[in-house]
Structures are given as C-alpha cells and as structure tokens.
Amino acid sequence: MKKITIGEAARQSGVKVPTVRYYESIGLLAAPSRSEGNQRSFEPADISRLAFIRHARELGFEIEAIRTLLTLQDDPHQSCASADAIAKARLVEVEQRIRSLMALKAELETMVEGCGHGRVDQCRVIEVLADHGQCTHSHH
C-alpha cells in the first residue's frame, strides 16, 4: 500500500529517473498508476523489472533484445530457446569485441612505449596512426 515514487524506484533499481520515464515511454515498462496529484506510483514488481533491464543493459543487450527477454519472462511457459539464442549471439559478439580490443591494446602500447616525449615529428602515436592509415585491416 506504500506508494513508491519514481525517485525511490530509481534509487532501488539503479536506473536514473529520466531513464525510467524513457523506458515507460517506449513501452518497456507498463505505465504505473498515478497519485491524485498525477505522480507515478510504482509497485515492487516494477523495481524488479527495472533492475532486470539495468542489468541486461550493463551486459550490453540492446533494448529490442531486452524487450524480447521481458516478453519471455512475462510468459514463463514458453520455450527458452529464444532467450538462449539471444544470449549466445551476445556471447559471440562479446568474444569478438574482446579479441579486437586486445589487438587495439597492443597497438596503443606500441604507440605509448615508442613516444620519447620529444616533438611531434618523432612521435610514435601520430606515426602509427598515419602509417596504418594506408592499410585495410578488418573492422570490428
């Protein structure tokens, strides 16, 4: 019976206040009931949902993927094959992203090590950027 304000919901879920309103506006969260003075009044289930969304966002899932995941969660008798597929796809993406960031890290290290803190014309940072500019290496 205690009314949960948007500020409280934000604090408990870790989602910012304007973001909660944004999620409502795009239909990721059902519009909550309102107080006499037109203020949103959330229920505990909304907090869990917001926390779910936040966690999924932190894991890098896109809003549309989260929408699917939430639909699945709303109907627990469905097969979880799609949830599994979404997570697997994300795993592949993440593995790819890690690989390319490792390559990038190596490249940045070469730059930074090579920089003797002299003038720009001897600078490895600029040089590496310019030199590799000609190459056609694959993008993410």
Added chain:
Amino acid sequence: MKKITIGEAARQSGVKVPTVRYYESIGLLAAPSRSEGNQRSFEPADISRLAFIRHARELGFEIEAIRTLLTLQDDPHQSCASADAIAKARLVEVEQRIRSLMALKAELETMVEGCGHGRVDQCRVIEVLADHGQCTHSHH
C-alpha cells in the same frame, strides 16, 4: 593535376562518401576545391588525412580527440605530450573495457551453459538477469 573525386577519395581512404562530407562539415577536413560543376576535388594529402581519421576511429578515439591529434600533426614542432596523454588515456579505457568484457563473457557463459532448453521458468538466462538485478555492481 588529376582530380580526385569524392568517390575515389572514399575508396582509397576506406571512409564512406557521406562520412567524408560529414567530416568536412564538422571541420575535421578542410573544404576541398571544386570543379566547374561544383564537385569536390581532393588532393593526395586529403586521402592521408581521411585514412588517419579512419584508423583513429577504428581504434576508438573520439572525434574531439582526433581533432586534437590532427592539430598536433599539422604543427610537427609542438611537443607530443598531448598526443601521448590522449593515447595513454585511451589505453586505460581499453584495459578497463577488456576487464569488464571478460566478466561479462563469464556471466554469459554461465547463462548459456545453464540453459537446459526447457521452458522459461527453468532458464538460467532469464534467471541470471533477474537475480543479479538486485545487486549493485559497478557499471562500465
């Protein structure tokens, strides 16, 4: 003396045609001379500059960082300390990003492994998302 069209510049630099125009519009690339019929005519130096930008973008540098890097490149008698600082900051970011992606990968693996391809109410993917939802772990 041979005129380089925007299409040719795009092909040689690996930057797409509309993106070349976009870079010109934000002042990252000087406006090139024009043909009688108002078509852009680039010089070889523009191609190098575009390739430099492309490479830096692939390495995840932001446009404003690239703008600084380009200013530095334009005046090679400056100290390269700022180029070095930019690259170092980026390296720290990348290392952090790799660390959090590794954690994410582990979490996704738990999800996917645990999924017995049954119904949603036994699904690890949904469960992990919902359970960790309550926790307050640091973001990106």
Added chain:
DNA sequence: TCTTGCACCTCTAGTCACTAGAGGATGTAG
C-alpha cells in the same frame, strides 16, 4: 498557516557519429 525547497510533471531539443532518402545536377561511356 505559511513558506521553503526538493521532487515531481510534460515537453522539446541536444548528444554522438553517422546513415538514409529526396530531389536534382554533372560527368562519362557507348
């Protein structure tokens, strides 16, 4: 009771780095 002051409301516009599309002009090969 009044008033201070924070939290809430809606709405629009801005962010970043492009990308897409409309509607029209130019340049080149056959």
Added chain:
DNA sequence: CTACATCCTCTAGTGACTAGAGGTGCAAGA
C-alpha cells in the same frame, strides 16, 4: 545523344539516453 553512375544539398532518422525550460505537488519547519 542518351543512359546511367556519380555527384550535389538538404532534412530527418538512428539508439539510448541526457539536459533544460517552465510549471505543479508535497512534506516539514517556523
């Protein structure tokens, strides 16, 4: 000369928010 690719400018859209203007609601202290 006629296709047709390529070019031009312009506006608007993307994702996932974030910021700000201008106003209302509400709880606590004087």
